[in-house]
Amino acid sequence: MMDNFDAIVIGSGQAGPFLAVRLAQSGMKVALIEREHYGGTCVNDGCIPTKTLVASARVAHVARRAAEYGVNVGGDVSVNMSAVMARKDRIVQQSIDSLTSWLEGTAGLHLVRGHARFTGPNTVEVNGATLSGSKIFINVGGRPILPDWPGIDSVPVLTNTSMMTLATLPEHLIVVGGSYIGLEFAQMFRRFGSEVTVIEVADRLIAREDTEVSAEVKAILEHEGVRFLLGVTEAQVAPQSEGVVVSCSTGDVRHQVTGSHILAAVGRRPNTDDLGLRAAGIETDSRGFIIVDDQLRTNVPHIWALGDVNGRGAFTHTSYNDFEIVVANLLENGQRRVSDRIVAYGLFIDPPLGRIGMSEAQVRATGRPALVGVMPMSRVGRAKERGETQGFMKVLVDAESERILGASLLCIEGDEIVHSLLDVMAAGASYRVIQQAVHIHPTVSELIPTLLGQLVPL
Numbered sequence: 407m408m409d410n411f412d413a414i415v416i417g418s419g420q421a422g423p424f425l426a427v428r429l430a431q432s433g434m435k436v437a438l439i440e441r442e443h444y445g446g447t448c449v450n451d452g453c454i455p456t457k458t459l460v461a462s463a464r465v466a467h468v469a470r471r472a473a474e475y476g477v478n479v480g481g482d483v484s485v486n487m488s489a490v491m492a493r494k495d496r497i498v499q500q501s502i503d504s505l506t507s508w509l510e511g512t513a514g515l516h517l518v519r520g521h522a523r524f525t526g527p528n529t530v531e532v533n534g535a536t537l538s539g540s541k542i543f544i545n546v547g548g549r550p551i552l553p554d555w556p557g558i559d560s561v562p563v564l565t566n567t568s569m570m571t572l573a574t575l576p577e578h579l580i581v582v583g584g585s586y587i588g589l590e591f592a593q594m595f596r597r598f599g600s601e602v603t604v605i606e607v608a609d610r611l612i613a614r615e616d617t618e619v620s621a622e623v624k625a626i627l628e629h630e631g632v633r634f635l636l637g638v639t640e641a642q643v644a645p646q647s648e649g650v651v652v653s654c655s656t657g658d659v660r661h662q663v664t665g666s667h668i669l670a671a672v673g674r675r676p677n678t679d680d681l682g683l684r685a686a687g688i689e690t691d692s693r694g695f696i697i698v699d700d701q702l703r704t705n706v707p708h709i710w711a712l713g714d715v716n717g718r719g720a721f722t723h724t725s726y727n728d729f730e731i732v733v734a735n736l737l738e739n740g741q742r743r744v745s746d747r748i749v750a751y752g753l754f755i756d757p758p759l760g761r762i763g764m765s766e767a768q769v770r771a772t773g774r775p776a777l778v779g780v781m782p783m784s785r786v787g788r789a790k791e792r793g794e795t796q797g798f799m800k801v802l803v804d805a806e807s808e809r810i811l812g813a814s815l816l817c818i819e820g821d822e823i824v825h826s827l828l829d830v831m832a833a834g835a836s837y838r839v840i841q842q843a844v845h846i847h848p849t850v851s852e853l854i855p856t857l858l859g860q861l862v863p864l
Protein backbone atom coordinates (compact mmCIF):
# COMPACT_ATOMS: atom_id res chain seq x y z
CA MET A 407 0.00 0.00 0.00
CA MET A 408 1.27 3.48 -0.86
CA ASP A 409 1.57 6.19 1.78
CA ASN A 410 0.65 9.61 0.33
CA PHE A 411 2.14 12.88 1.58
CA ASP A 412 1.78 16.52 0.66
CA ALA A 413 5.55 16.83 1.01
CA ILE A 414 8.49 14.46 1.34
CA VAL A 415 11.85 15.73 2.63
CA ILE A 416 14.80 13.42 1.93
CA GLY A 417 17.74 13.93 4.31
CA SER A 418 17.89 15.75 7.62
CA GLY A 419 20.87 18.04 7.03
CA GLN A 420 20.81 21.72 7.85
CA ALA A 421 17.76 22.52 5.68
CA GLY A 422 15.58 19.39 5.81
CA PRO A 423 14.47 19.34 9.48
CA PHE A 424 13.59 23.05 9.53
CA LEU A 425 11.72 22.76 6.25
CA ALA A 426 9.85 19.61 7.30
CA VAL A 427 8.69 21.23 10.55
CA ARG A 428 7.66 24.46 8.81
CA LEU A 429 5.70 22.59 6.13
CA ALA A 430 3.99 20.46 8.80
CA GLN A 431 3.14 23.58 10.78
CA SER A 432 1.52 25.01 7.66
CA GLY A 433 -0.92 22.08 7.71
CA MET A 434 0.75 19.71 5.27
CA LYS A 435 1.18 15.99 5.85
CA VAL A 436 4.97 15.63 5.69
CA ALA A 437 7.46 12.74 5.70
CA LEU A 438 11.10 13.35 6.69
CA ILE A 439 13.35 10.48 5.63
CA GLU A 440 16.80 10.05 7.21
CA ARG A 441 19.06 7.04 6.70
CA GLU A 442 21.54 7.73 9.47
CA HIS A 443 21.71 10.50 12.11
CA TYR A 444 19.40 13.49 12.46
CA GLY A 445 21.29 16.72 11.81
CA GLY A 446 23.55 15.25 9.12
CA THR A 447 27.15 16.33 8.70
CA CYS A 448 27.13 19.57 10.70
CA VAL A 449 25.85 17.96 13.88
CA ASN A 450 27.48 14.54 13.67
CA ASP A 451 30.84 14.77 11.91
CA GLY A 452 31.23 18.36 10.71
CA CYS A 453 30.93 21.78 12.30
CA ILE A 454 29.79 20.99 15.85
CA PRO A 455 32.23 18.19 16.70
CA THR A 456 35.19 19.83 14.93
CA LYS A 457 34.65 23.20 16.60
CA THR A 458 34.27 21.41 19.96
CA LEU A 459 37.62 19.69 19.34
CA VAL A 460 39.15 23.00 18.18
CA ALA A 461 38.11 24.45 21.56
CA SER A 462 39.92 21.66 23.47
CA ALA A 463 42.98 22.11 21.27
CA ARG A 464 43.02 25.84 22.00
CA VAL A 465 42.94 25.22 25.73
CA ALA A 466 46.00 22.95 25.38
CA HIS A 467 47.74 25.63 23.32
CA VAL A 468 46.98 28.44 25.77
CA ALA A 469 48.01 26.25 28.71
CA ARG A 470 51.38 25.61 27.05
CA ARG A 471 51.83 29.37 26.65
CA ALA A 472 50.71 30.10 30.22
CA ALA A 473 54.18 31.08 31.45
CA GLU A 474 54.32 33.85 28.80
CA TYR A 475 51.42 35.46 30.65
CA GLY A 476 52.96 34.93 34.06
CA VAL A 477 50.71 32.01 34.89
CA ASN A 478 52.02 28.71 36.33
CA VAL A 479 50.23 25.54 35.29
CA GLY A 480 52.90 23.19 36.60
CA GLY A 481 54.61 20.56 34.46
CA ASP A 482 54.09 19.52 30.87
CA VAL A 483 50.66 20.01 29.36
CA SER A 484 49.23 16.78 27.99
CA VAL A 485 45.92 15.83 26.46
CA ASN A 486 43.62 12.99 27.50
CA MET A 487 42.15 12.04 24.12
CA SER A 488 39.33 9.95 25.52
CA ALA A 489 38.23 12.87 27.75
CA VAL A 490 38.47 15.25 24.77
CA MET A 491 36.33 12.89 22.68
CA ALA A 492 33.88 12.34 25.55
CA ARG A 493 33.34 16.11 25.84
CA LYS A 494 32.80 16.29 22.08
CA ASP A 495 30.35 13.35 22.22
CA ARG A 496 28.33 15.03 25.00
CA ILE A 497 27.98 18.25 23.06
CA VAL A 498 27.05 16.45 19.83
CA GLN A 499 24.53 14.28 21.71
CA GLN A 500 22.84 17.37 23.18
CA SER A 501 22.30 18.67 19.64
CA ILE A 502 21.00 15.32 18.39
CA ASP A 503 18.66 14.97 21.39
CA SER A 504 17.17 18.43 21.10
CA LEU A 505 16.72 18.06 17.31
CA THR A 506 15.15 14.62 17.73
CA SER A 507 12.67 15.67 20.41
CA TRP A 508 11.71 18.73 18.36
CA LEU A 509 11.08 16.60 15.26
CA GLU A 510 9.23 13.89 17.22
CA GLY A 511 7.02 16.49 18.85
CA THR A 512 5.91 18.13 15.59
CA ALA A 513 2.30 17.33 14.68
CA GLY A 514 1.80 16.23 11.08
CA LEU A 515 5.46 15.23 10.66
CA HIS A 516 6.13 11.53 9.97
CA LEU A 517 9.70 10.45 10.66
CA VAL A 518 10.90 7.61 8.44
CA ARG A 519 14.27 5.94 9.08
CA GLY A 520 16.00 4.43 6.04
CA HIS A 521 17.62 5.10 2.69
CA ALA A 522 15.32 6.84 0.20
CA ARG A 523 15.52 6.23 -3.54
CA PHE A 524 13.31 7.73 -6.24
CA THR A 525 11.20 5.25 -8.19
CA GLY A 526 9.37 7.95 -10.17
CA PRO A 527 8.87 11.74 -10.20
CA ASN A 528 6.45 11.56 -7.24
CA THR A 529 7.52 8.35 -5.52
CA VAL A 530 10.39 7.19 -3.33
CA GLU A 531 11.09 3.78 -1.89
CA VAL A 532 12.31 3.33 1.69
CA ASN A 533 12.83 -0.06 3.31
CA GLY A 534 10.69 -1.70 0.60
CA ALA A 535 7.73 0.67 1.14
CA THR A 536 6.67 3.30 -1.38
CA LEU A 537 5.89 6.87 -0.35
CA SER A 538 4.34 9.37 -2.72
CA GLY A 539 4.66 13.13 -2.41
CA SER A 540 3.07 16.07 -4.22
CA LYS A 541 6.21 18.03 -3.48
CA ILE A 542 9.67 16.55 -2.79
CA PHE A 543 12.67 18.30 -1.22
CA ILE A 544 16.18 16.81 -1.41
CA ASN A 545 18.70 17.62 1.37
CA VAL A 546 21.05 14.64 1.19
CA GLY A 547 24.41 16.44 1.54
CA GLY A 548 27.72 14.88 0.59
CA ARG A 549 30.50 12.60 1.74
CA PRO A 550 34.31 12.68 1.69
CA ILE A 551 36.33 11.47 -1.28
CA LEU A 552 39.76 9.80 -1.11
CA PRO A 553 42.88 10.80 -3.04
CA ASP A 554 43.26 8.73 -6.22
CA TRP A 555 46.75 7.59 -5.22
CA PRO A 556 48.20 4.19 -6.07
CA GLY A 557 47.95 2.07 -2.92
CA ILE A 558 45.13 4.07 -1.31
CA ASP A 559 42.99 0.92 -1.04
CA SER A 560 45.77 -0.91 0.79
CA VAL A 561 45.80 1.34 3.89
CA PRO A 562 43.19 2.39 6.46
CA VAL A 563 42.33 6.00 5.53
CA LEU A 564 40.63 8.28 8.05
CA THR A 565 38.00 10.81 7.00
CA ASN A 566 36.23 13.54 8.97
CA THR A 567 33.72 10.82 9.96
CA SER A 568 36.14 8.23 11.35
CA MET A 569 38.24 10.98 13.01
CA MET A 570 35.28 11.43 15.35
CA THR A 571 35.82 8.00 16.92
CA LEU A 572 39.63 8.06 17.28
CA ALA A 573 40.35 6.54 20.68
CA THR A 574 44.04 7.42 20.88
CA LEU A 575 46.25 10.30 19.84
CA PRO A 576 48.00 9.62 16.51
CA GLU A 577 51.78 9.70 16.86
CA HIS A 578 52.14 11.21 13.39
CA LEU A 579 49.05 12.29 11.44
CA ILE A 580 49.49 12.72 7.69
CA VAL A 581 46.79 15.07 6.39
CA VAL A 582 46.14 14.89 2.66
CA GLY A 583 44.63 18.19 1.48
CA GLY A 584 45.55 21.67 2.74
CA SER A 585 42.14 23.31 2.68
CA TYR A 586 39.33 23.91 5.21
CA ILE A 587 38.96 20.39 6.63
CA GLY A 588 42.64 19.49 6.44
CA LEU A 589 43.92 22.65 8.13
CA GLU A 590 41.42 22.59 10.99
CA PHE A 591 42.38 18.99 11.80
CA ALA A 592 46.10 19.69 11.27
CA GLN A 593 46.30 22.47 13.85
CA MET A 594 43.97 20.69 16.26
CA PHE A 595 46.01 17.46 16.32
CA ARG A 596 49.32 19.31 16.49
CA ARG A 597 47.98 21.07 19.58
CA PHE A 598 46.79 17.74 21.01
CA GLY A 599 50.41 16.58 20.67
CA SER A 600 50.66 14.68 17.37
CA GLU A 601 53.33 15.24 14.76
CA VAL A 602 51.45 16.52 11.71
CA THR A 603 52.41 16.66 8.03
CA VAL A 604 50.08 18.20 5.45
CA ILE A 605 50.44 17.02 1.85
CA GLU A 606 48.84 19.31 -0.73
CA VAL A 607 48.78 18.98 -4.49
CA ALA A 608 48.46 22.76 -5.12
CA ASP A 609 51.50 24.97 -4.67
CA ARG A 610 49.82 26.83 -1.80
CA LEU A 611 47.28 26.20 0.96
CA ILE A 612 43.58 27.13 0.58
CA ALA A 613 44.23 28.17 -3.00
CA ARG A 614 40.80 29.88 -3.31
CA GLU A 615 42.10 32.60 -0.96
CA ASP A 616 44.51 35.43 -1.75
CA THR A 617 48.18 34.47 -1.79
CA GLU A 618 49.03 36.43 1.37
CA VAL A 619 46.24 34.61 3.25
CA SER A 620 47.68 31.25 2.16
CA ALA A 621 51.19 32.37 3.15
CA GLU A 622 50.18 33.70 6.58
CA VAL A 623 48.11 30.59 7.40
CA LYS A 624 51.13 28.46 6.51
CA ALA A 625 53.40 30.60 8.69
CA ILE A 626 50.99 30.39 11.65
CA LEU A 627 50.75 26.61 11.46
CA GLU A 628 54.47 26.12 10.79
CA HIS A 629 55.21 28.19 13.87
CA GLU A 630 53.29 25.56 15.85
CA GLY A 631 55.27 22.74 14.23
CA VAL A 632 52.96 21.56 11.43
CA ARG A 633 55.02 20.46 8.42
CA PHE A 634 53.94 21.02 4.81
CA LEU A 635 54.69 19.45 1.46
CA LEU A 636 53.10 21.63 -1.22
CA GLY A 637 52.91 21.18 -4.99
CA VAL A 638 53.15 17.46 -4.51
CA THR A 639 53.21 15.10 -7.52
CA GLU A 640 53.50 11.34 -8.09
CA ALA A 641 52.18 10.46 -4.65
CA GLN A 642 51.55 6.91 -3.58
CA VAL A 643 50.91 5.22 -0.27
CA ALA A 644 51.67 1.81 1.20
CA PRO A 645 51.11 0.07 4.52
CA GLN A 646 54.00 0.02 6.94
CA SER A 647 54.54 -1.94 10.16
CA GLU A 648 53.03 0.76 12.41
CA GLY A 649 51.04 2.85 9.94
CA VAL A 650 51.57 4.13 6.42
CA VAL A 651 54.33 5.50 4.24
CA VAL A 652 53.61 8.15 1.60
CA SER A 653 56.10 8.63 -1.23
CA CYS A 654 55.78 11.81 -3.27
CA SER A 655 57.74 14.44 -5.16
CA THR A 656 58.05 18.20 -4.92
CA GLY A 657 59.96 19.39 -7.97
CA ASP A 658 62.90 17.04 -8.42
CA VAL A 659 62.99 15.98 -4.76
CA ARG A 660 61.48 12.65 -3.72
CA HIS A 661 60.06 12.40 -0.17
CA GLN A 662 59.05 9.52 2.07
CA VAL A 663 56.73 10.43 4.94
CA THR A 664 56.00 7.76 7.50
CA GLY A 665 52.92 8.30 9.60
CA SER A 666 50.89 6.39 12.15
CA HIS A 667 47.59 7.63 10.61
CA ILE A 668 46.47 9.22 7.35
CA LEU A 669 43.48 11.56 6.97
CA ALA A 670 41.87 12.32 3.60
CA ALA A 671 40.65 15.93 3.33
CA VAL A 672 40.65 16.31 -0.45
CA GLY A 673 37.04 17.37 -0.94
CA ARG A 674 33.53 15.97 -0.91
CA ARG A 675 31.06 14.55 -3.42
CA PRO A 676 27.28 14.84 -3.36
CA ASN A 677 25.15 11.90 -2.17
CA THR A 678 23.30 11.63 -5.48
CA ASP A 679 24.72 8.43 -6.98
CA ASP A 680 22.42 6.21 -4.89
CA LEU A 681 19.26 8.38 -4.99
CA GLY A 682 17.59 7.02 -8.15
CA LEU A 683 17.52 10.51 -9.70
CA ARG A 684 17.10 9.11 -13.19
CA ALA A 685 13.75 7.54 -12.27
CA ALA A 686 12.49 11.02 -11.38
CA GLY A 687 14.15 12.71 -14.37
CA ILE A 688 16.23 15.03 -12.15
CA GLU A 689 19.28 16.53 -13.85
CA THR A 690 22.75 16.75 -12.31
CA ASP A 691 25.97 18.37 -13.47
CA SER A 692 29.07 16.38 -14.44
CA ARG A 693 30.13 16.13 -10.76
CA GLY A 694 26.76 14.83 -9.57
CA PHE A 695 25.42 18.07 -8.04
CA ILE A 696 21.70 18.60 -8.65
CA ILE A 697 21.09 21.52 -11.00
CA VAL A 698 18.75 24.12 -9.49
CA ASP A 699 17.46 27.54 -10.47
CA ASP A 700 17.78 30.69 -8.39
CA GLN A 701 14.89 29.53 -6.17
CA LEU A 702 16.33 26.02 -5.75
CA ARG A 703 13.88 24.24 -8.04
CA THR A 704 15.26 21.31 -10.01
CA ASN A 705 14.28 20.76 -13.64
CA VAL A 706 11.28 18.76 -12.30
CA PRO A 707 8.78 21.45 -11.20
CA HIS A 708 7.64 19.88 -7.90
CA ILE A 709 11.13 18.87 -6.72
CA TRP A 710 13.63 21.17 -4.95
CA ALA A 711 17.25 20.54 -3.85
CA LEU A 712 18.74 22.26 -0.79
CA GLY A 713 22.15 22.30 0.89
CA ASP A 714 25.51 20.99 -0.31
CA VAL A 715 23.82 18.71 -2.87
CA ASN A 716 22.91 21.63 -5.15
CA GLY A 717 26.52 22.86 -5.41
CA ARG A 718 25.44 26.45 -4.65
CA GLY A 719 26.94 26.44 -1.14
CA ALA A 720 28.97 24.11 1.05
CA PHE A 721 28.24 25.44 4.52
CA THR A 722 25.68 25.07 7.27
CA HIS A 723 24.54 28.67 6.93
CA THR A 724 24.08 28.32 3.14
CA SER A 725 22.03 25.16 3.62
CA TYR A 726 19.89 26.87 6.28
CA ASN A 727 19.50 29.88 3.97
CA ASP A 728 18.28 27.49 1.25
CA PHE A 729 15.50 26.47 3.68
CA GLU A 730 14.65 30.14 4.26
CA ILE A 731 14.52 30.82 0.51
CA VAL A 732 12.24 27.86 -0.21
CA VAL A 733 9.87 28.66 2.67
CA ALA A 734 9.68 32.36 1.75
CA ASN A 735 8.84 31.57 -1.87
CA LEU A 736 6.50 28.63 -1.22
CA LEU A 737 4.60 29.71 1.87
CA GLU A 738 5.09 33.45 2.24
CA ASN A 739 4.64 34.75 -1.30
CA GLY A 740 8.28 35.86 -1.29
CA GLN A 741 10.79 36.31 -4.07
CA ARG A 742 14.02 35.28 -2.34
CA ARG A 743 16.90 34.08 -4.49
CA VAL A 744 20.21 32.32 -3.97
CA SER A 745 22.01 34.95 -6.03
CA ASP A 746 21.12 37.58 -3.39
CA ARG A 747 23.32 35.75 -0.85
CA ILE A 748 26.68 37.32 -0.06
CA VAL A 749 29.51 34.80 0.15
CA ALA A 750 30.57 34.38 3.78
CA TYR A 751 32.45 31.65 5.62
CA GLY A 752 35.08 30.97 8.25
CA LEU A 753 38.18 28.83 8.46
CA PHE A 754 38.31 27.84 12.11
CA ILE A 755 42.00 27.57 12.70
CA ASP A 756 43.33 29.78 15.50
CA PRO A 757 43.39 32.68 14.78
CA PRO A 758 40.40 32.15 12.49
CA LEU A 759 39.85 33.48 8.99
CA GLY A 760 36.59 35.38 8.48
CA ARG A 761 35.85 35.71 4.77
CA ILE A 762 33.15 37.64 2.96
CA GLY A 763 32.50 38.66 -0.63
CA MET A 764 35.24 38.71 -3.23
CA SER A 765 38.93 37.95 -2.85
CA GLU A 766 41.47 40.43 -4.25
CA ALA A 767 42.02 38.16 -7.25
CA GLN A 768 38.27 38.17 -7.96
CA VAL A 769 38.06 41.97 -7.65
CA ARG A 770 41.02 42.40 -10.02
CA ALA A 771 39.36 40.04 -12.51
CA THR A 772 36.31 42.34 -12.69
CA GLY A 773 38.56 45.19 -13.85
CA ARG A 774 36.59 47.74 -11.83
CA PRO A 775 38.40 50.51 -9.94
CA ALA A 776 38.82 49.39 -6.36
CA LEU A 777 40.41 50.41 -3.08
CA VAL A 778 42.20 48.15 -0.61
CA GLY A 779 43.13 48.47 3.03
CA VAL A 780 45.43 46.09 4.91
CA MET A 781 46.38 46.21 8.57
CA PRO A 782 48.75 43.77 10.28
CA MET A 783 47.54 42.59 13.69
CA SER A 784 50.88 43.66 15.18
CA ARG A 785 49.37 47.19 15.05
CA VAL A 786 46.20 46.28 16.94
CA GLY A 787 46.27 47.02 20.66
CA ARG A 788 43.83 44.27 21.63
CA ALA A 789 45.93 41.68 19.81
CA LYS A 790 49.08 42.87 21.61
CA GLU A 791 47.33 42.75 24.98
CA ARG A 792 46.23 39.20 24.28
CA GLY A 793 49.66 38.19 22.96
CA GLU A 794 48.09 37.03 19.70
CA THR A 795 49.38 39.34 16.96
CA GLN A 796 49.46 36.88 14.06
CA GLY A 797 47.54 37.66 10.88
CA PHE A 798 46.05 40.74 9.28
CA MET A 799 42.81 42.41 8.24
CA LYS A 800 42.16 43.23 4.59
CA VAL A 801 39.17 45.01 3.06
CA LEU A 802 38.31 45.68 -0.59
CA VAL A 803 35.99 48.52 -1.62
CA ASP A 804 34.46 49.61 -4.94
CA ALA A 805 36.07 52.99 -5.66
CA GLU A 806 32.97 54.40 -7.37
CA SER A 807 30.00 53.04 -5.40
CA GLU A 808 31.96 52.98 -2.10
CA ARG A 809 30.42 49.57 -1.38
CA ILE A 810 32.45 46.92 0.39
CA LEU A 811 33.35 44.18 -2.09
CA GLY A 812 35.05 41.70 0.20
CA ALA A 813 37.19 41.12 3.26
CA SER A 814 39.65 38.61 4.69
CA LEU A 815 40.10 38.94 8.43
CA LEU A 816 42.77 36.46 9.53
CA CYS A 817 43.00 37.47 13.17
CA ILE A 818 41.71 36.90 16.68
CA GLU A 819 37.90 37.01 16.53
CA GLY A 820 38.12 37.45 12.73
CA ASP A 821 35.16 35.06 12.36
CA GLU A 822 33.01 37.40 14.50
CA ILE A 823 34.31 40.86 13.53
CA VAL A 824 33.78 40.18 9.83
CA HIS A 825 30.01 40.37 10.39
CA SER A 826 30.14 44.13 10.91
CA LEU A 827 31.46 44.46 7.36
CA LEU A 828 29.05 41.80 6.08
CA ASP A 829 26.04 43.65 7.48
CA VAL A 830 27.11 46.93 5.86
CA MET A 831 27.46 45.00 2.59
CA ALA A 832 23.99 43.50 3.07
CA ALA A 833 22.58 46.98 3.69
CA GLY A 834 24.14 48.12 0.40
CA ALA A 835 25.64 51.05 2.28
CA SER A 836 28.86 52.98 1.71
CA TYR A 837 31.94 51.87 3.66
CA ARG A 838 31.86 55.37 5.18
CA VAL A 839 28.94 54.29 7.39
CA ILE A 840 31.20 51.94 9.31
CA GLN A 841 34.23 54.22 8.96
CA GLN A 842 32.33 56.95 10.82
CA ALA A 843 30.85 54.65 13.48
CA VAL A 844 32.37 54.83 16.95
CA HIS A 845 33.54 51.39 18.05
CA ILE A 846 34.32 50.21 21.56
CA HIS A 847 37.84 50.43 22.95
CA PRO A 848 39.85 48.22 23.36
CA THR A 849 38.57 45.78 20.74
CA VAL A 850 39.79 44.55 17.38
CA SER A 851 36.62 46.04 15.85
CA GLU A 852 37.69 49.55 16.84
CA LEU A 853 40.42 49.33 14.18
CA ILE A 854 37.94 48.63 11.35
CA PRO A 855 37.09 52.36 10.94
CA THR A 856 40.83 53.13 11.01
CA LEU A 857 41.46 50.47 8.36
CA LEU A 858 38.71 51.96 6.18
CA GLY A 859 40.28 55.38 6.61
CA GLN A 860 43.53 54.11 5.05
CA LEU A 861 42.22 52.74 1.75
CA VAL A 862 44.52 53.05 -1.26
CA PRO A 863 43.92 52.22 -4.94
CA LEU A 864 44.23 48.49 -5.65
Ligand SMILES: Cc1cc2nc3c(=O)[nH]c(=O)nc-3n(C[C@H](O)[C@H](O)[C@H](O)COP(=O)(O)OP(=O)(O)OC[C@H]3O[C@@H](n4cnc5c(N)ncnc54)[C@H](O)[C@@H]3O)c2cc1C
Pocket residue numbers: 416417418419420421422439440441442443444445446447448449451452453456457520521522523545546547548566587677680681712713714715719720721722723724725754
Ligand atom coordinates in the same frame (compact mmCIF):
# COMPACT_ATOMS: atom_id res chain seq x y z
C1 LIG B 1 34.74 18.31 8.95
C2 LIG B 1 33.75 19.33 8.49
C3 LIG B 1 33.68 20.54 9.13
C4 LIG B 1 32.77 21.50 8.71
N1 LIG B 1 32.75 22.70 9.35
C5 LIG B 1 31.88 23.64 8.95
C6 LIG B 1 31.82 24.88 9.62
O1 LIG B 1 32.55 25.14 10.56
N2 LIG B 1 30.91 25.81 9.21
C7 LIG B 1 30.06 25.55 8.17
O2 LIG B 1 29.24 26.41 7.84
N3 LIG B 1 30.11 24.37 7.50
C8 LIG B 1 30.99 23.42 7.87
N4 LIG B 1 31.02 22.22 7.23
C9 LIG B 1 30.06 21.99 6.12
C10 LIG B 1 28.66 21.64 6.70
O3 LIG B 1 28.77 20.54 7.58
C11 LIG B 1 27.66 21.32 5.60
O4 LIG B 1 27.72 22.33 4.62
C12 LIG B 1 26.28 21.29 6.24
O5 LIG B 1 26.18 20.18 7.09
C13 LIG B 1 25.13 21.30 5.24
O6 LIG B 1 24.86 20.04 4.81
P1 LIG B 1 23.52 19.65 4.11
O7 LIG B 1 22.37 20.34 4.72
O8 LIG B 1 23.67 19.79 2.66
O9 LIG B 1 23.41 18.08 4.39
P2 LIG B 1 24.15 17.13 5.42
O10 LIG B 1 24.41 17.80 6.72
O11 LIG B 1 25.31 16.49 4.76
O12 LIG B 1 23.03 16.04 5.71
C14 LIG B 1 22.51 15.19 4.72
C15 LIG B 1 21.71 14.11 5.40
O13 LIG B 1 21.04 13.34 4.40
C16 LIG B 1 21.09 11.96 4.76
N5 LIG B 1 20.94 11.20 3.51
C17 LIG B 1 21.79 11.17 2.46
N6 LIG B 1 21.27 10.40 1.47
C18 LIG B 1 20.09 9.94 1.93
C19 LIG B 1 19.08 9.11 1.37
N7 LIG B 1 19.19 8.61 0.13
N8 LIG B 1 17.99 8.82 2.13
C20 LIG B 1 17.86 9.32 3.38
N9 LIG B 1 18.76 10.12 3.95
C21 LIG B 1 19.86 10.44 3.22
C22 LIG B 1 22.45 11.80 5.41
O14 LIG B 1 22.48 10.68 6.27
C23 LIG B 1 22.57 13.13 6.20
O15 LIG B 1 22.05 12.99 7.50
C24 LIG B 1 31.90 21.23 7.63
C25 LIG B 1 31.95 19.98 6.98
C26 LIG B 1 32.86 19.05 7.41
C27 LIG B 1 32.88 17.72 6.71
Ligand SMILES: NC(=O)c1ccc[n+]([C@@H]2O[C@H](COP(=O)([O-])OP(=O)(O)OC[C@H]3O[C@@H](n4cnc5c(N)ncnc54)[C@H](O)[C@@H]3O)[C@@H](O)[C@H]2O)c1
Pocket residue numbers: 553554555582583584585586587588590605606607608611612613638671672673674720721751752753754
Ligand atom coordinates in the same frame (compact mmCIF):
# COMPACT_ATOMS: atom_id res chain seq x y z
N1 LIG C 1 35.12 26.17 8.27
C1 LIG C 1 34.20 25.70 7.43
O1 LIG C 1 33.19 26.33 7.15
C2 LIG C 1 34.42 24.35 6.86
C3 LIG C 1 35.28 23.48 7.49
C4 LIG C 1 35.51 22.25 6.88
C5 LIG C 1 34.84 21.93 5.72
N2 LIG C 1 33.97 22.79 5.16
C6 LIG C 1 33.33 22.43 3.88
O2 LIG C 1 33.70 21.15 3.46
C7 LIG C 1 34.05 21.17 2.09
C8 LIG C 1 35.18 20.20 1.83
O3 LIG C 1 36.38 20.67 2.45
P1 LIG C 1 37.78 20.05 2.06
O4 LIG C 1 38.83 20.82 2.77
O5 LIG C 1 37.77 18.56 2.19
O6 LIG C 1 37.83 20.24 0.48
P2 LIG C 1 38.30 21.41 -0.48
O7 LIG C 1 37.72 21.07 -1.80
O8 LIG C 1 38.09 22.75 0.08
O9 LIG C 1 39.88 21.22 -0.54
C9 LIG C 1 40.50 20.04 -0.94
C10 LIG C 1 42.01 20.27 -0.94
O10 LIG C 1 42.65 19.03 -1.22
C11 LIG C 1 43.62 19.25 -2.25
N3 LIG C 1 43.75 17.97 -2.96
C12 LIG C 1 42.88 17.41 -3.83
N4 LIG C 1 43.34 16.21 -4.24
C13 LIG C 1 44.53 16.02 -3.62
C14 LIG C 1 45.48 14.96 -3.63
N5 LIG C 1 45.29 13.86 -4.35
N6 LIG C 1 46.59 15.09 -2.88
C15 LIG C 1 46.79 16.20 -2.13
N7 LIG C 1 45.92 17.23 -2.08
C16 LIG C 1 44.81 17.14 -2.81
C17 LIG C 1 43.05 20.39 -3.09
O11 LIG C 1 44.05 21.03 -3.84
C18 LIG C 1 42.46 21.27 -2.00
O12 LIG C 1 43.40 22.14 -1.43
C19 LIG C 1 34.42 22.59 1.75
O13 LIG C 1 33.85 22.93 0.51
C20 LIG C 1 33.86 23.40 2.85
O14 LIG C 1 32.76 24.16 2.39
C21 LIG C 1 33.76 23.99 5.71
